[in-house]
Amino acid sequence: MPKLPKLGLGTDRQFRLLRLAVGVLVTLLMLAIITVMLFRAGNPVNEQVRKVGFIIPGEISDPGWYSLQYQGIKKACESFGVQLLVQQNVKEGTGQSRKALRSLARAGAQFIYLGHHSYPAEVRDLVLQMPRLSFASSTSLGQTRNLTSYFVRLYQARYLAGALAALRSQSGVLGYVAGEESSAVNIGINAFTLGAQRINPDIQVKVAWTGDWDNTVREQELTRRLVEENGADVVTYNQNEHWVAVAAEELGVDYISYQEVLPFDSKHNLGAVMCRWELYYKDVVQRFLKGEVNAIKHRWLGIEDGVVWLEIVSPSVSAHQRQILGRMQLEILNQNFIFSGDIIDNKGVRHCSKNQTISDDALLERTDYLVAGARVID
Amino acid sequence: MTSEKRQRTSAQRIVSSKIHLIIGEVVFMLVLVAGFGRFMQSRVDTLLNAAVEESVSQQIADMSVLAEEMFQRETAELRYAANFMANNPGADTERKLMEELGSTRPGIEVGLLFYDGSVHYGHELQRSHFKRLHGAFRGVDVIDYSPGNGLVFAVPVLRGDNVTAVIYRLISESLLPEMFGISEYRSNTRILISERNGQIIIPYRDYEEEDREFLTDPQIEGDFVKVRYKLHRHKAAAVYSEGPRGRYFLFGADLPHTNCSMIGYAPWEIMAGGVAGIQNLILGVGGMLLLLFALISLFLFVTQARSQENDELRRANRVAERANRAKSDFLANMSHEIRTPINSMLGMNEMILRECRDETIRGYAVNQARAGEALLTIVNDILDVSKIESGKMQLVAVNYSLRTLLLDVMDMIRARAEHKGLELKLNASAQLPDNLHGDMVRLRQILVNLLTNAVKYTRQGSVELEVRTGGVEDNRVTLIFAVKDTGIGIKESDQSKVFNDFTRFDLKINRDIEGSGLGLAICHKLVGLMQGTISLKSVYGQGSTFTVTLPQLHNDDSVVGDLSNQRRSSAELEEDHRPAFIAPKARVLVVDDNEMNLLVVTSLLKQNQVVPVTCGGGSECLQLLKEQPFDVVLLDHMMPVMDGIETLHHALELKLDPKPHFVALTANVIGNAKERYCEEGFEDYLGKPIDYRRLEQVLMAYLPEYTRLDYSENSAKDQNGPGEEGTAAAGEDSSVPVSGDLSPAAPGAGSAPSRAVPAADTETGYDPQLGLKYCGGMKEMYGKLAHMFCSMHEVKLRQIEEALASENWKEYTTYVHALKSSALAIGGCALSQAAKELELSGKQCYGAEGSKREQAAPLEFIRTHHPQLRELYAATVAQVKEYLDQESDSSAGQEQTQG
Numbered sequence A: 001m002p003k004l005p006k007l008g009l010g011t012d013r014q015f016r017l018l019r020l021a022v023g024v025l026v027t028l029l030m031l032a033i034i035t036v037m038l039f040r041a042g043n044p045v046n047e048q049v050r051k052v053g054f055i056i057p058g059e060i061s062d063p064g065w066y067s068l069q070y071q072g073i074k075k076a077c078e079s080f081g082v083q084l085l086v087q088q089n090v091k092e093g094t095g096q097s098r099k100a101l102r103s104l105a106r107a108g109a110q111f112i113y114l115g116h117h118s119y120p121a122e123v124r125d126l127v128l129q130m131p132r133l134s135f136a137s138s139t140s141l142g143q144t145r146n147l148t149s150y151f152v153r154l155y156q157a158r159y160l161a162g163a164l165a166a167l168r169s170q171s172g173v174l175g176y177v178a179g180e181e182s183s184a185v186n187i188g189i190n191a192f193t194l195g196a197q198r199i200n201p202d203i204q205v206k207v208a209w210t211g212d213w214d215n216t217v218r219e220q221e222l223t224r225r226l227v228e229e230n231g232a233d234v235v236t237y238n239q240n241e242h243w244v245a246v247a248a249e250e251l252g253v254d255y256i257s258y259q260e261v262l263p264f265d266s267k268h269n270l271g272a273v274m275c276r277w278e279l280y281y282k283d284v285v286q287r288f289l290k291g292e293v294n295a296i297k298h299r300w301l302g303i304e305d306g307v308v309w310l311e312i313v314s315p316s317v318s319a320h321q322r323q324i325l326g327r328m329q330l331e332i333l334n335q336n337f338i339f340s341g342d343i344i345d346n347k348g349v350r351h352c353s354k355n356q357t358i359s360d361d362a363l364l365e366r367t368d369y370l371v372a373g374a375r376v377i378d
Numbered sequence B: 001m002t003s004e005k006r007q008r009t010s011a012q013r014i015v016s017s018k019i020h021l022i023i024g025e026v027v028f029m030l031v032l033v034a035g036f037g038r039f040m041q042s043r044v045d046t047l048l049n050a051a052v053e054e055s056v057s058q059q060i061a062d063m064s065v066l067a068e069e070m071f072q073r074e075t076a077e078l079r080y081a082a083n084f085m086a087n088n089p090g091a092d093t094e095r096k097l098m099e100e101l102g103s104t105r106p107g108i109e110v111g112l113l114f115y116d117g118s119v120h121y122g123h124e125l126q127r128s129h130f131k132r133l134h135g136a137f138r139g140v141d142v143i144d145y146s147p148g149n150g151l152v153f154a155v156p157v158l159r160g161d162n163v164t165a166v167i168y169r170l171i172s173e174s175l176l177p178e179m180f181g182i183s184e185y186r187s188n189t190r191i192l193i194s195e196r197n198g199q200i201i202i203p204y205r206d207y208e209e210e211d212r213e214f215l216t217d218p219q220i221e222g223d224f225v226k227v228r229y230k231l232h233r234h235k236a237a238a239v240y241s242e243g244p245r246g247r248y249f250l251f252g253a254d255l256p257h258t259n260c261s262m263i264g265y266a267p268w269e270i271m272a273g274g275v276a277g278i279q280n281l282i283l284g285v286g287g288m289l290l291l292l293f294a295l296i297s298l299f300l301f302v303t304q305a306r307s308q309e310n311d312e313l314r315r316a317n318r319v320a321e322r323a324n325r326a327k328s329d330f331l332a333n334m335s336h337e338i339r340t341p342i343n344s345m346l347g348m349n350e351m352i353l354r355e356c357r358d359e360t361i362r363g364y365a366v367n368q369a370r371a372g373e374a375l376l377t378i379v380n381d382i383l384d385v386s387k388i389e390s391g392k393m394q395l396v397a398v399n400y401s402l403r404t405l406l407l408d409v410m411d412m413i414r415a416r417a418e419h420k421g422l423e424l425k426l427n428a429s430a431q432l433p434d435n436l437h438g439d440m441v442r443l444r445q446i447l448v449n450l451l452t453n454a455v456k457y458t459r460q461g462s463v464e465l466e467v468r469t470g471g472v473e474d475n476r477v478t479l480i481f482a483v484k485d486t487g488i489g490i491k492e493s494d495q496s497k498v499f500n501d502f503t504r505f506d507l508k509i510n511r512d513i514e515g516s517g518l519g520l521a522i523c524h525k526l527v528g529l530m531q532g533t534i535s536l537k538s539v540y541g542q543g544s545t546f547t548v549t550l551p552q553l554h555n556d557d558s559v560v561g562d563l564s565n566q567r568r569s570s571a572e573l574e575e576d577h578r579p580a581f582i583a584p585k586a587r588v589l590v591v592d593d594n595e596m597n598l599l600v601v602t603s604l605l606k607q608n609q610v611v612p613v614t615c616g617g618g619s620e621c622l623q624l625l626k627e628q629p630f631d632v633v634l635l636d637h638m639m640p641v642m643d644g645i646e647t648l649h650h651a652l653e654l655k656l657d658p659k660p661h662f663v664a665l666t667a668n669v670i671g672n673a674k675e676r677y678c679e680e681g682f683e684d685y686l687g688k689p690i691d692y693r694r695l696e697q698v699l700m701a702y703l704p705e706y707t708r709l710d711y712s713e714n715s716a717k718d719q720n721g722p723g724e725e726g727t728a729a730a731g732e733d734s735s736v737p738v739s740g741d742l743s744p745a746a747p748g749a750g751s752a753p754s755r756a757v758p759a760a761d762t763e764t765g766y767d768p769q770l771g772l773k774y775c776g777g778m779k780e781m782y783g784k785l786a787h788m789f790c791s792m793h794e795v796k797l798r799q800i801e802e803a804l805a806s807e808n809w810k811e812y813t814t815y816v817h818a819l820k821s822s823a824l825a826i827g828g829c830a831l832s833q834a835a836k837e838l839e840l841s842g843k844q845c846y847g848a849e850g851s852k853r854e855q856a857a858p859l860e861f862i863r864t865h866h867p868q869l870r871e872l873y874a875a876t877v878a879q880v881k882e883y884l885d886q887e888s889d890s891s892a893g894q895e896q897t898q899g
Helices: A009-041 A065-080 A096-106 A119-129 A154-168 A183-199 A216-229 A243-251 A277-289 A319-333 A360-366 B002-087 B091-101 B133-138 B173-180 B209-216 B218-231 B268-355 B359-389 B402-420 B440-456 B519-529 B570-575 B595-606 B618-627 B644-653 B673-680 B692-702 B768-774 B779-791 B793-805 B809-825 B829-847 B852-898
Strands: A051-055 A083-087 A111-114 A134-137 A147-152 A173-178 A204-209 A234-238 A254-258 A269-275 A298-301 A308-312 A350-352 A374-376 B108-113 B142-146 B150-159 B162-171 B190-195 B200-202 B236-243 B246-254 B260-267 B398-401 B423-428 B435-438 B462-473 B476-485 B533-539 B543-554 B588-591 B613-615 B632-636 B661-666 B684-687
Touching: A009 B002, A009 B268, A051 A065, A051 A096, A065 A083, A065 A277, A083 A096, A096 A111, A096 A119, A111 A119, A111 A277, A119 A134, A119 A147, A134 A277, A147 A277, A154 A173, A154 A183, A154 A234, A154 A254, A154 A269, A154 A308, A154 A319, A173 A183, A173 A216, A183 A204, A183 A234, A183 A319, A183 A360, A183 A374, A204 A216, A216 A234, A216 A243, A234 A243, A243 A254, A277 A298, A298 A360, A308 A319, B002 B091, B002 B142, B002 B150, B002 B162, B002 B173, B002 B190, B002 B236, B002 B246, B002 B260, B002 B268, B091 B108, B091 B162, B133 B142, B133 B150, B133 B162, B150 B173, B162 B173, B173 B200, B209 B218, B218 B236, B218 B246, B218 B260, B246 B268, B260 B268, B268 B359, B359 B519, B398 B402, B402 B423, B402 B440, B402 B462, B435 B440, B440 B462, B440 B476, B440 B519, B440 B543, B519 B533, B519 B543, B588 B595, B588 B618, B595 B613, B595 B692, B595 B779, B595 B809, B613 B618, B618 B632, B618 B644, B632 B644, B632 B692, B644 B661, B644 B673, B661 B673, B661 B692, B673 B684, B684 B692, B768 B779, B768 B809, B779 B793, B779 B809, B779 B852, B793 B809, B793 B852, B809 B829, B809 B852, B829 B852
Parallel strands: A051 A083, A051 A111, A111 A134, A134 A147, A147 A298, A173 A204, A173 A234, A204 A374, A234 A254, A254 A269, B423 B462, B588 B613, B588 B632, B632 B661, B661 B684
Antiparallel strands: A269 A308, B108 B162, B142 B150, B150 B162, B190 B200, B190 B260, B236 B246, B246 B260, B398 B435, B435 B543, B462 B476, B476 B543, B533 B543
16 A cells, blocks of 8 residues: 655645635735725825915914914814914014915915915015915005905994994093004004994094004003093003903903903993904915915905904993994995095095095005094004 | 445535535625626726816816906906096096997996995996995995896996996896807807806806706706805816716806806716726726636635645545554554464464374364464464564565575475375576575565465466576576466456455355465565565466566575476485574674573574573673674573663663674563564564574574575584484475474474473473473483573572562562573473462562552462472472483483493
8 A cells, every 4th residue: 555645734734724815815905905096096186185374473372363363264274174284473574484484385385374464575575486376464565466465344343343432431532552553453443433423423532552462561551541641431452462451441441352252241341343263264265275365356354244243242231322333233234334425534634525435455555544533642 | 335435425525515615606706796896887987077077177167267258358348438437537428438338239237326326327226136236336346146137247436545436237137148158168068157056147048948957957956066065165166967867067167256156067978978988998907807806716716625625535545544554553463462372272282282192182183283374374474464564574684595495485385286186396497596695584485375376276287386587687686486377367357456455356266265365465565575576467267377576686606406396305304404504603692690591592502503602691791792792692681680671771882893783582572572672772582482493593684694604514514413303394384483383392203212201290390391392302402401400499599589588579570580481491381380470470569669558469479379489499390300310311221222
């Protein structure tokens, strides 16, 4: 009887198993490769995540203006599934903005929002060098083919705030603390004055410039002066933070806050000039996505878009007063442009006549005056 | 049969499981191909449609620019007028311009609108209808649509920074398709302008009811919602729509300066016409790939199944092989076990034949002897087969005379052939080489087997052994042995099986022929082992010829001479009982603690002129080995102090050169004694009492050739050697020596003294005949041995008694063991038996060392039976002395007679 070779049984079995395993592995690998290829191919180029850049002078975590801006654009980007790249603490006037812009462009941002009114002038040449990128800012300065101004008609709420202040004022003197003079700030003061004059044609608005967007001491000091020296009994402001309101609360006078409803449980906390930045930025980002961001010269969003409104806080504002304010708001919605009809500045220069309106361009770029009734304190 | 059946069912199982596996595989593959194909198709569809959507939306984006330009043309005209009006204020200018702008066509209206709502040259516009119109008062161009009222274009008249008025042109809805309707830019593609909320403003020119139905279809409307959703973040968008109305692409783009969108749809084929081919290509190639993949895996699967099947077969084979080996082992063991009692039976039978005078009983005994020998042959055959199969068969090459071998074989067969009335012929050339070297024993076995077979199966005619040379090359010679008979022959169909185990043919005819059916198988295997061939030619009914071809070595040029029909001379016959060789130069060392055994070996070897060196213990042996070289060392196993195995181990450590051949001497011949001793390092073993022929064989095998001389060369001197003492036992036809078969004392065949030998003493069992037999029939030697036995009596007994007294059981056992063999060697059967029993008990005693309880029984046995041994010893010694006295008397008497 021939002897069978003893070797082979074990090794053969192993070989067989090995071969089976290799077969299964190859099969799975093939399937996996095909699947991955099909799915990979299923992501067209335009479905790639688009990137939006945002440059801002302050810290995004700081309470107040910067934080509000950041939160607004962040929510807007999230709602569109767009990636947000932030450059914060980019101090204006230092040239840092150029560096920030370059780094955002390098990081792949196709649209950059310049979060300070002095940035456009600083980076103008860079913007022109990047014609494929879109830019937007909230200032009328430095507009180019690929840099468009986006605004909110905050003045509409200022107008209502002026009316509210006039309704509350006993002394007929209102105080207005503001940082630096600019078209946008002037528009706010003018609208506030015009609104107040709708209630009381003789009302006076005393304006105090702090020369700074953030100056705790000066803001409070000027508030004190407006109240104690100039007899203002309702104050409002255009600053990054709320030190004016804090001072007014201490002084026991009414105040209307800016951007935020303050948590002071006080009858003096009349209300707040509000803006829903999220909607504003949504509009900007959407226009970017649709390729329309630079299709227009500038874009405004206002009370009719739900972006701007006056929030009445204090219960001490009477129902009657609220009614008056409601009526005035309706007027605006029914195309009361505020800057229409007779508008004469405090130097006696006429800027608008009956049955005319000041165009948005002029308002934005050339409001270098305060209307009659508004006066800067010494 | 059962294993065949098992194999068959296992094969069926494999086949059916293989079929199941293949079906499963095919189904699995189909499902995989179908599922994956479906998935791939939908995926490719999606991808292609996405690609087409992308390109369609690009196209529509371009189209939307055109649409916008169409609107801008309208606005540009108004703007021009507004600028002119701003630069040339005055009612005249206004009127003229309005007239210019105005159209005679009904449905187009032009006017000048003021902030307070008043209108010059036109109808008052409901501002609430045109929500975007107020933008114009902020200095922006406006295009606004109001359902039911029409499309208005408005531009501000700017005087400085201020808007003084707004020029507008209102186009009623009915005119819109005509003025702005976009003709199809490809066949079956429809493009229209809608409000952003989906309300259609400007349908294409040949807008029909059918198209309205299409656009209001819920499926289409739903898909347009998707377009709108995409437009939230894209300038233009397209969506693939598949529904009851067919396959379409729906698309849209917003017009940035208006509240309008451009939307449209096109059949899938128009947009994706070329792509459809690609899709088919991809699906085709993908399908082929999948099919290929399926086939490859099917192939793998089948190979897998096949290799599994091979595994099964291999496993079955392995089982069979294991069973076969078990069978061989069993046979080997059983044969061994069976052989021993058969030998006893034959021995007893021999006693009956020797002692019984009753003819009837003797007749029975003769028959019994014949039957026993036949049985023994079969058992030996089986043992051979199992040895060969388990690879334990070793060939022992010796020098031999072919002439002697052939005559021998012929003699063995002759009686049988003559008995059947057959003619036995030897046909050998006188020129055949005579002095050969090879395994003579196996060659003889082969020839005897073949011849026996031939005789068995031949009823009349002749049996012929033909021997010739097939070629000579140096000292190699090829011998051809052909065994021809005129017997019944073997059928052609059976010829191929003839060398199989247990094969017998024509059982009906041959049932009276005894045999195991192993003979030819053994021949076949032995020939194989000896590197020869065996073949068969046979004509059924006429006879057979078995031809064996074997290579052998030849030592010189001697030839066999004429052998034809020659019987061996009487001298040659005597040769059987003469030493096979003489080796005066052989250096043999015999180690045994028993002086009698030393004497036996020394005396036995005297015939061969071998003078062995003897010593009585392991340490002396080692000393001797160091001092002088030996060819063969016969080493007793059971020795006090240092036993044989231990001694061997020490000796092997000495690394002697030349290395002597160690052969174990043992009385414990059990089972596979040889294997056991070989494991320890021995090369062979000799059972005690020592069989002279075995001893001679062993020495033949292990003594170097140069020490051995052919007996015949020196036979002259020893013509009257001890051979005469023995008696002839011619005609033995078994090639395997049966132990105790030396039959030196065949009754009536011996010389005078044997008559004087007394019958076995019943009490002591003393049987001088037996002792004489162990001495190869040499009386002189036996005398010496018996003398020694007597003279050692006191010493040995004292040793035993001392060991007993000191309870040194190991020593006791060794001494008793020695007594057992020396007693048997002189024929003291009862004493040997008694010693054996005590040895057994002694072994149990020291084997159970430490355990008093286990020692108790054997101890008791020794204490009660030892005195018997002492008495028996004394009695035996007395009888031996008596025998020796008688012998010396009778020999003296004989001498006197002769003298």
